[in-house]
Amino acid sequence: MRSALVRSASDQHARGVRTLLIMPVPDQNEFFIDPNRCIGCQACVQACSECDTHRGFSMIHLEYVDRAHSVQTVPVVCMHCDSPTCAEVCPADAIKKTADGVVQTARKPRCIACNNCVLACPFGVPKMKTEFKLMMKCDMCYDRTSEGLKPMCATVCPSQALFFGTREQIESLRPRSTATNRFQFGAQTITTKVNMMTPRSGRSEYIDVTAAMNERSTGKQISLNVLMEGMYQEDDNAD
Amino acid sequence: MTEQFGPHPAYSQGERLQTGVAPDKLVKTHCCFCGQQCGIQLKVKDNSVIGFEPWEDFPFNRGMLCPKGVKRYLQGSHPDRLLHAYERDVNSEGGFRAVEYDRAIARVAAEIQRLQAAHGKDSFGVITGASLTTEKAYLMGKFARVCLQTANIDYNGRLCMVSAAAGNKKAFGIDRAANPWSDMLKSEVVWISGANVGECAPITTDYVWQAREFGAKIIVVDPRITPIARTCDLFLPIKPGRDVALFNGILHLMIENDWLDHEFIESHTVGFEAVAEHVHEWTPRQTAQVTGISERAIRQAAEWWGEARSSFLMHARGIEHHSHGVQNVLGAINMVLASGRIGREGCGYATITGQANGQGGREHGQKCDQLPGARDISNPEHREYIAKVWGVSADEIPAAGVDCYEMFRRIDRGEIRGLLSICFNPKVSLPDNKFITRCLEKLEFYVAIDFFLNETAQHADVVLPGSLQEEDEGVVTQIEGRVIKINQAVDPPGDARQDWRIIQDIARSLRRERGFTFTEPREIFDELRIASKGGIADYSGITYEKIEKQGGVFWPCTSEDDRGTPRLFETASWNPIARGAGPFYFPDGKARFNVAPYTPPAEDVDDEYPLMLTTGRVVSQFLSGTQTRRIGPLVDQYPEPRIEMHPQLAEKLGIADGDFAKAETRRGDVTLRAMVVTTIRPDTIFIPYHWAGRKSVNQLTISAQDPISKIPEYKVCAVRVKKDE
Numbered sequence: 001m002r003s004a005l006v007r008s009a010s011d012q013h014a015r016g017v018r019t020l021l022i023m024p025v026p027d028q029n030e031f032f033i034d035p036n037r038c039i040g041c042q043a044c045v046q047a048c049s050e051c052d053t054h055r056g057f058s059m060i061h062l063e064y065v066d067r068a069h070s071v072q073t074v075p076v077v078c079m080h081c082d083s084p085t086c087a088e089v090c091p092a093d094a095i096k097k098t099a100d101g102v103v104q105t106a107r108k109p110r111c112i113a114c115n116n117c118v119l120a121c122p123f124g125v126p127k128m129k130t131e132f133k134l135m136m137k138c139d140m141c142y143d144r145t146s147e148g149l150k151p152m153c154a155t156v157c158p159s160q161a162l163f164f165g166t167r168e169q170i171e172s173l174r175p176r177s178t179a180t181n182r183f184q185f186g187a188q189t190i191t192t193k194v195n196m197m198t199p200r201s202g203r204s205e206y207i208d209v210t211a212a213m214n215e216r217s218t219g220k221q222i223s224l225n226v227l228m229e230g231m232y233q234e235d236d237n238a239d
Numbered sequence: 240m241t242e243q244f245g246p247h248p249a250y251s252q253g254e255r256l257q258t259g260v261a262p263d264k265l266v267k268t269h270c271c272f273c274g275q276q277c278g279i280q281l282k283v284k285d286n287s288v289i290g291f292e293p294w295e296d297f298p299f300n301r302g303m304l305c306p307k308g309v310k311r312y313l314q315g316s317h318p319d320r321l322l323h324a325y326e327r328d329v330n331s332e333g334g335f336r337a338v339e340y341d342r343a344i345a346r347v348a349a350e351i352q353r354l355q356a357a358h359g360k361d362s363f364g365v366i367t368g369a370s371l372t373t374e375k376a377y378l379m380g381k382f383a384r385v386c387l388q389t390a391n392i393d394y395n396g397r398l399c400m401v402s403a404a405a406g407n408k409k410a411f412g413i414d415r416a417a418n419p420w421s422d423m424l425k426s427e428v429v430w431i432s433g434a435n436v437g438e439c440a441p442i443t444t445d446y447v448w449q450a451r452e453f454g455a456k457i458i459v460v461d462p463r464i465t466p467i468a469r470t471c472d473l474f475l476p477i478k479p480g481r482d483v484a485l486f487n488g489i490l491h492l493m494i495e496n497d498w499l500d501h502e503f504i505e506s507h508t509v510g511f512e513a514v515a516e517h518v519h520e521w522t523p524r525q526t527a528q529v530t531g532i533s534e535r536a537i538r539q540a541a542e543w544w545g546e547a548r549s550s551f552l553m554h555a556r557g558i559e560h561h562s563h564g565v566q567n568v569l570g571a572i573n574m575v576l577a578s579g580r581i582g583r584e585g586c587g588y589a590t591i592t593g594q595a596n597g598q599g600g601r602e603h604g605q606k607c608d609q610l611p612g613a614r615d616i617s618n619p620e621h622r623e624y625i626a627k628v629w630g631v632s633a634d635e636i637p638a639a640g641v642d643c644y645e646m647f648r649r650i651d652r653g654e655i656r657g658l659l660s661i662c663f664n665p666k667v668s669l670p671d672n673k674f675i676t677r678c679l680e681k682l683e684f685y686v687a688i689d690f691f692l693n694e695t696a697q698h699a700d701v702v703l704p705g706s707l708q709e710e711d712e713g714v715v716t717q718i719e720g721r722v723i724k725i726n727q728a729v730d731p732p733g734d735a736r737q738d739w740r741i742i743q744d745i746a747r748s749l750r751r752e753r754g755f756t757f758t759e760p761r762e763i764f765d766e767l768r769i770a771s772k773g774g775i776a777d778y779s780g781i782t783y784e785k786i787e788k789q790g791g792v793f794w795p796c797t798s799e800d801d802r803g804t805p806r807l808f809e810t811a812s813w814n815p816i817a818r819g820a821g822p823f824y825f826p827d828g829k830a831r832f833n834v835a836p837y838t839p840p841a842e843d844v845d846d847e848y849p850l851m852l853t854t855g856r857v858v859s860q861f862l863s864g865t866q867t868r869r870i871g872p873l874v875d876q877y878p879e880p881r882i883e884m885h886p887q888l889a890e891k892l893g894i895a896d897g898d899f900a901k902a903e904t905r906r907g908d909v910t911l912r913a914m915v916v917t918t919i920r921p922d923t924i925f926i927p928y929h930w931a932g933r934k935s936v937n938q939l940t941i942s943a944q945d946p947i948s949k950i951p952e953y954k955v956c957a958v959r960v961k962k963d964e
Contacts, residue, residue, distance in 0.1 A: 037448050039437035039466035041858045042876055046306040049251075049872070050290060056256050068886070068896065069917050071466050155293045156304040158441035159448055174452055220464045220474045222885065222917055 031140060031154065032170050032179055033075065034197035037161035040064065040073030044153035044162055051152050052143050054105070059127065059138040060153055069216070075162060077153060078103060078125045078138035079183075080193035086117035086126055086137070094135070101193040102142060106135040122185045122209070140194075175200070182206035243333030244692035245319030246864075248871035255289045255312075266728040267294055269715070270308040271370070271708035272861045274592030275300065275442050276717035277308050281709060281728045288315040288709055288728055298790045299420070299717065305441040306859050306876060313870045314707060315729065319691050321704040322733025335692075335702065340734045343701050344741075347659075348748035350684040350700075351387065354657040360637070364391035364646050364655040368662025369399060369593075369600030370862075371738070372713025372725055373778075374763040376596065377611055377770070378739050378755075379661065380604025383637075385629055385754055386746045390637035391655055393607040395663045397643045400597050401606075401948040402559035403590035406568030410576070410831050411808070412816055412824025413775050414613065415598065415720040418551070418587030419793070419805045423450045425585030428547040430458045430540075432482060432571060433557015433954075437466030438858035440555070440591050440718065450551070456543050460485065461557060462853055463883070463925055464918035473540055476920055478531035479853045479955035480840040482558040486570030487518045487835065488526025489541045493577050494518065498545025500579025507821060508576050510832035517834045518573075529837065531920070549585035550578065556593060556855070560954040562841040565947040570835040577832075582808030582822055592718050594862070595708070599716030602776040603767060607640035611767060612774020621774075628770045629754055642949035644669060644942060650678040659745075661688040661705065661738060666695040667863035667931045670940035670951045671906045688741055693865040694931045704735035711737045713760040714786065719805075721791035722781055739763065772797075773815060775824060840955045841943030844922075848904060848957035850888070851923045854936050855954075860929035867929065880930050881914040882960065885921035889913060892960055899963035902926065904956055907938030910963050924960060928953070 042062055049058040061076040084103045087095040094110035095117060097103045106117070106126075113133040117126045126137040141151035149155070154164035163170060170179060179195035184206050196207060254260050262282035269276040278297025282290040291312050295302035324343035328336040354362050365383045367376065376394075383392035407414040423429060423446045436443050444467060451457055451472075459468040460475040460482070468474050477485060493499055494515055504511050527534045544550065552575050558567040572588065580586035592598050603611040604625075611628075614621035616639050626633040641649065643665070649655040651674070669675045679685065679698040687696035688705040696702055709728040716722045731737060739757065746755035757763045761783060772779035780796040781803070792803040795814070804812075808822040808830075821828015844851060859876035860867045867873045882900050884892075894900050896915040901908055902924060911926065911934065919925055926936040941956040 036470060037444075039441065039444055039858075041305050041437065041441050041466075043304055043306045043309055043441070046309040046872055046876075047304070050309060056251050067914075067916060071464060071469050071918055073466075150295075150302075152293075155295065155302045156309060158300075158303045158305050159437070159444040160303070173449065176452055220469055220471070222464060222476050222920055 028166050029150070029164055030167060030170075031077070031151070031194040032163040032165075032197055033077065033194060034161050034163060034174065034177060035074045036177070036197065036199070037159040038073050038075055039159045039161070040071060041158060043156045043158055044075055047152040047156040048138075051141055053139065054136055057129065057136060059136060061124065066216070075153075076123060076125060077162065077194065078140065079123050079190075080140065082191045082193070085190070086121045089116045089120040091116060102140050103137070104139050104142065105137050108134055111135055122183070122188065122190060170197075180204070180207055184208045184210070186210050240333045240692075240697060244697075246691070246868045247318050248874040249313045249317050249869055250871040251313065254284060254287075260284060260289065262289060265292055266726050268709065268726040268728060269723055270304065271311055271314070271595060271866070272307045273440060274594055274597040274718040275440055276595060276715055276723055277304055277442055279304060279308055279311075281312060283728050286729045288312045299719070299721070300442045303442050303445060306873060307861055307867060310870050310872050313872070314866050315709060316732075317691070317869055319869055320732065320735070321690055321692060321702060322735060324704060324734060325702040327700050334697070340703075343703060344744045344748050347686045347701055347703070347745055350657060350686075351745075351749060354684060355387070358656055360388045361390050362655060363387055363389050363657040363659070364649070365389065366643050366646065366658065366660045366663045366665065367392065367394040367605045369394060369396040369597050370595040370708075371600060371662050372711065372715055372760065373596060373599040373603055374713040374760045374767060375738050376600045376605045377603040377767045378742055378757075378763055380611065381629060381754065382742050382746065384604075385631055385635075386749060386751045388635065388637060390607070390640035391646055391649070392605060392640055393643040393646055394600065394605045395643065395665070395668065396594065396597060396601045396606065397949060398668055398951065398953075399556065399593045400559070400590065400601055402561070402564030402945055402950045403554070403568050404601055405565045405948040406572060407590070409565070409833055410569060410572040413807065413814075414601070415776075415794070415807060416589035416718060417581055417807045418589060419719045419721070420446045422585055422587040422806065423447065423551045424453060426450055426455050426549045426551040426587065428456050428458065428543050428550040430460075430544060430550065430552040431467060432460040432552070432554040433559070434553055434555035434591050435461070435463075435465040435467070435557070435855055436591070439593070439856050441858060443591065443718075458540050458543065462920045462923045473536065473543065475530075475532045475536055475540060478920065479851050479923055480561055481530040481837070482561075482567040483563065483570035483835050484521065484526055484529040484837045485532065485537070486567070486574050487521040487837065488523060488530070488537055489544060489574055490514070490577055491518045491521040491526070492523065492538065492541035493545045493574070496541075496545055498541075499577050503579030504577065507823065508830045508832055509827070511577070513834050514573055514832040517836070544574065544578070547578070547580070549583075550580045551585075551587040551589075553589050553591055555591040557954060559590070560950060560952060562943045562945055562952045563838050564945045564950045566835040566837070569833040573832055573835060576830055582806065582810060584806070589719070596715035598718070598720060599714065599722065602716070603771065607642060610636075612771035612778075613776035614774045624773070625770060628766065642944070644944060644949065644951060647675055647678045650681055653681070656682065657684040658682050659686050659688070660695060664693040664695045664863035664865050666698070667693070667935055667937065668928070669942075670937050670953060671942040672935060672937040673907055674942070688738055689865070690735065691865055691869060693863065703741050704731075704733065705738045705741060706731045706735060710735070711739075711760065714764060714781075714783075716794065717791075720793050722778065722786060722794055723791040724783055724786045775816070777815070841952055842905075842941050842956045844957045848959045850958050850960060851955050852902065852904065852939060852958035853923055853925050853954050854928045854940060855925065856929065857927045860927070862929065864929040864931070879911070880927050880934055880936065881912050883914045883916055883919050883925040884960065885919050886915050886917060887921040888924070888960070889915040892962055894960075894962045900960055901963045902939060902958050902960050904939040904941070904958045906941065909934065909936060909938060924958060
């Protein structure tokens with residue numbers, strides 16, 4: 001259900017695009033997130049803060065899922081929703097999506113720093129910069145992508161958990177995985193410009209995020225039941 | 240002292256934060272940190288590095304960088320930067336007083352002359368580092384032998400790659416990664432032993448993951464579930480210090496199941512029978528008992544390794560930092576040779592070098608027993624050749640010196656009384672470092688060349704302001720054996736100058752400047768090319784221009800039209816030792832199997848110290864932290880070391896995550912917050928080593944060394960832990 005507020009935002013959005021001095025992101029390149037590959041090194045976080053439009057501030061979130069039990073980490077960039085919840089809930093109509101599908105940082109003259117977007121975004125992306133009274137968020141490195149460069153994070157990512165390229169490239173480079181851009185949050189279905197890689201074996205129509213939140217972290221664990229004496233065990237100790 | 244010299248964490252500010260500032264130029268060069276040497280472009284404005292831009296055309300990393308590479312630019316224009324020469328002066332603020340550069344040089348020369356006249360040439364020692372360019376490393380070796388005429392020179396590669404180097408020389412007759420990383424992509428099995436790839440060689444992760452996308456199985460052997468281990472296909476949680484037992488056990492199963500390349504063993508190797516005999520006792524049961532890995536996992540690993548048609552085996556300090564590090568390496572190589580999977584596309588073997596010039600820095604003579612071109616200082620022919628290049632007689636070149644730890648023991652005994660250090664922070668990086676501190680205080684004269692006042696240099700009598708990596712040019716050889724070019728981005732500030740100029744200034748002041756009158760690094764490189772010619776590490780066909788044109792040149796490269804050697808040991812390849820007899824660097828062209836016996840760590844656990852301590856890196860810091868502890872965003876990423884321990888252990892000790900815990904060995908103790916995680920063996924604790932003073936884990940580590948490589952046993956000693964009340 002889209003509110004009247006959002007409809008008016010969309011109309012304005014169309015006009016806004018014409019007035020914003022922008023070059024669209026080349027549409028043959030897409031953003032793919034492959035959390036399976038993430039090594040938690042924070043190169044993306046550090047590189048994001050080097051981006052010219054928001055130097056000194058990183059727009060990426062990188063979190064351990066459950067460090068006590070796993071080194072698994074998940075990098076979160078803006079998913080650039082087709083119907084951005086952040087824009088839908090913005091009472092000031094400050095959040096714009098450009099024609100190429102990129103949801104931009106709030107517009108400074110309009111943003112009232114109310115935090116609605118921060119609370120509403122199902123992916124937890126927008127950041128409230130109280131010192132500027134402004135919501136800032138990942139704009140897929142608009143300054144770079146509009147000039148034909150890759151976003152900073154996806155350029156530097158050492159494990160290529162963040163990948164920017166064509167669909168043909170990702171299909172040939174990641175035969176074990178498949179790209180999904182539909183997410184389920186309770187009753188809300190969201191489709192996004194950014195793709196999430198999931199194992200091909202478990203291919204599903206959408207990713208049920210709320211359900212996944214209750215899952216335990218995946219990956220290897222050391223469950224050796226030994227301490228000091230009896231280092232050796234007959235049974236398998238790596239599961 | 241800290242107030243004046245730091246470490247202060249630097250952040251982006253001023254022009255570095257302004258978004259509209261266009262750089263004067265972008266300089267294509269490489270990261271100053273690890274052995275991967277990622278290509279990077281530095282943004283330069285007004286002789287200052289203000290940021291970076293990825294360099295996507297460089298073939299190894301294609302724009303990829305780790306957080307250290309991203310923030311490396313913040314080491315430039317740093318408030319802690321040494322801009323003058325300094326003399327120790329207890330009355331001055333910070334304990335040092337700025338002095339005129341020439342006066343400092345004159346004092347250094349006078350002290351060297353005084354000590355050497357009174358106590359002999361060898362009473363003055365030189366310690367150097369593997370982050371220096373190859374030109375500087377070469378010059379340091381020549382400076383020690385020709386100018387100072389001391390046998391006592393060694394380098395911090397002793398802490399890093401020497402076990403792999405010694406093992407490779409014993410087995411292959413040459414010491415270099417056998418393959419370019421691109422070979423990994425065509426491998427069916429990637430075996431990683433003792434290498435925290437995700438944190439210590441992050442870009443290598445992409446190669447490993449890509450190999451898996453194309454069907455490879457990934458086997459990781461480590462006491463901890465590191466990021467590369469989390470999703471590997473088989474994880475073997477080995478007990479620290481037991482690697483060769485595992486390798487012997489795998490070879491045992493390869494023989495039992497006839498997973499052998501008989502033809503390769505027959506025609507390209509010698510010594511298989513003795514090794515086969517030796518591993519006979521390494522049954523899966525015995526292997527499991529010693530290594531702490533289940534029999535089932537060992538059998539699975541052996542089956543995947545045994546049946547693979549192509550493979551890539553990598554190891555790093557995890558198996559090398561041991562009192563039997565060379566045996567661990569030889570055990571790994573035995574597994575590779577028995578499989579016959581080397582010297583072909585998709586069939587690879589390599590050690591992951593740690594330092595920027597870990598490879599090149601160990602080839603051209605700053606190692607105590609070595610001359611340029613990976614020549615042997617005790618070989619008369621080698622001495623003769625280098626003497627000719629240097630314009631001295633072979634008799635004048637000193638004999639082999641001793642490893643850097645032994646040099647400190649010589650300082651302790653009063654045999655070495657004066658020291659020059661460059662690119663080395665032993666007070667933080669050597670084991671049992673309280674001993675190192677005592678030795679530093681015993682020195683009659685100590686001169687340190689560095690760009691920041693690191694913890695060791697704080698003991699210096701004279702500090703000379705050297706150059707950052709971006710303030711000089713020269714070559715380094717990265718992880719794959721690819722020689723690449725560091726390009727100068729900015730000039731050294733203040734009185735600081737390029738290290739090779741400082742060395743030449745000392746030579747001039749000693750009135751021994753013959754052979755030390757180079758005017759640019761290119762001239763040093765040209766002499767190095769001649770010095771390396773005919774040696775195993777032959778650089779004679781490499782030029783700066785060829786490096787730029789080809790995106791690096793793999794040595795050996797013996798002539799102008801030689802494109803270099805990305806892959807070693809190809810069947811029909813020629814080398815100067817075998818001269819066509821075979822692909823390996825021995826007169827018969829055959830590789831050597833070496834019996835690799837297992838011995839327990841020098842200090843095993845007992846009732847008093849019942850746990851094992853292992854040490855290593857975190858992704859955001861580098862080595863002794865001289866640079867990375869001064870880069871704010873990297874400090875914030877992992878502000879201080881923690882004691883990693885398993886919940887089973889934590890519960891037994893009554894320690895909760897975040898509590899302060901005290902780890903204690905026979906040599907020292909450290910009190911740090913605990914990090915309680917299931918990703919480590921319950922009988923082992925891990926502490927990263929990048930910090931100084933009371934946070935330095937090397938207060939605890941043991942100075943036991945491998946008898947062959949002299950590498951210290953950083954990766955295991957006995958420790959006890961208790962909650963800090």
